[in-house]
Amino acid sequence: MTTTDRIVRVRLSSVLLPLDTPISDAKVLTGRQKPMTEVALLFAEIDTADGLHGLGFGYSKRAGGRGQYAHAREIAAELLGEDPSDIARLWEKLVWAGASVGRSGLSTQAIAALDIALWDLKARRAGLPLAKLLGAYRDSVRCYNTSGGFLHASLDEVLANATAAVGRGIGGIKIKFGHPDARVDLARVKAVRDKLGEDVPLMVDANQQWDRPTAQRLGRALEEYALTWIEEPLDAYDHAGHAALAASLDTPIATGEMLTSVAEHAELIRAGAADIIQPDAPRIGGITPFLRLAALADHHRLQLAPHFAMEIHLHLAAAYPQEPWVEHFEWLEPLFNERLEIRDGRMIVPDRPGLGLTLSDRVPGWTADSCEFAS
Known part of the structure; x- marks a missing residue:
């Protein structure tokens, strides 16, 4: 059976989560990096015409989080109107939307939050844990x-x-x-x-x-x-x-x-x-x-x-x-x-559908920027 569901909304959020204690590993003690004080996260929320919702996230420690968010903002609209079940094809579409910056590193890390949201959505549609x-x-x-x-x-x-x-x-x-x-x-x-x-x-x-x-x-x-x-x-x-x-x-x-x-x-x-x-x-x-x-x-x-x-x-x-x-x-x-x-x-493994996650009410207080694309 084919589905007629389509992606109608994509929301991105750049979240800076503070850590209670500055974190040091060998890279800090040997002078390569500074202690880590926060984790930068990119959240993606995807909604469909049938009322389904998917949540995904990626992250960066120290630098890079804002860059992931910026790249995701450039390509996220490519998902609008698409069938959310076609995840592998959509991953390729997002890669080619930013092909000039490569297929590894920050460019594909920006895609990760969107890809994970699509898998979360697919599992929720099936009523199954991922x-x-x-x-x-x-x-x-x-x-x-x-x-x-x-x-x-x-x-x-x-x-x-x-x-x-x-x-x-x-x-x-x-x-x-x-x-x-x-x-x-x-x-x-x-x-x-x-x-x-x-x-x-x-x-x-x-x-x-x-x-x-x-x-x-x-x-x-x-x-x-x-x-x-x-x-x-x-x-x-x-x-x-x-x-x-x-x-x-x-x-x-x-x-x-x-x-x-x-x-x-x-x-x-x-x-x-x-x-x-x-x-x-x-x-x-x-x-x-x-x-x-x-x-x-x-x-x-x-x-x-x-x-x-x-x-x-x-x-x-x-x-x-x-x-x-x-x-x-x-x-x-x-x-x-x-x-x-x-x-x-x-x-x-939780028995809740998808990843089994919902965002807490503390997230807006850590959100540095957000944007939304809708058809």
């Missing part, structure tokens, strides 16, 4: 917390945060690495492992701060802690270096969050640079390209642990054939009325 629309393999996903382990936090704070997270039912703990003094890194991971014991999955994330010899040396030093993975030990585009580490260490290597297209991830996979791939749907252009990448990753028998945006990635991870992980960050919770349930080390 995970069920895609074809879920499970109704919950292993989850680990990252927000409590940043380098701006003292060791005592990291230990308290980790203990509290496990107490709330979160399954694993990731702490940030890449301190200018490697002895500080090693002391932190030893203390966390000693505190949590051997049974709690533990990961470390160096945020691209090591050179190859340092990564090899510290990777060997970390073997005794039975880590679930070492994340981004090298520059995100050093596929050969990551591949060498993956081949030489017992500890799995995870990377991919900084890549901004399926093509970039394909090069990473081709090089054998990761045991665990960490794509970010808003960064690579939305759910449509994420699904293409997930099929490629599964073909190569890679584990999956999507980066950030648990509100989206929970559904996508639930639809991945192999047992994945999803990353717990509470930062975006003030934006939504709903909360994701966590129990026995796993994040539960």
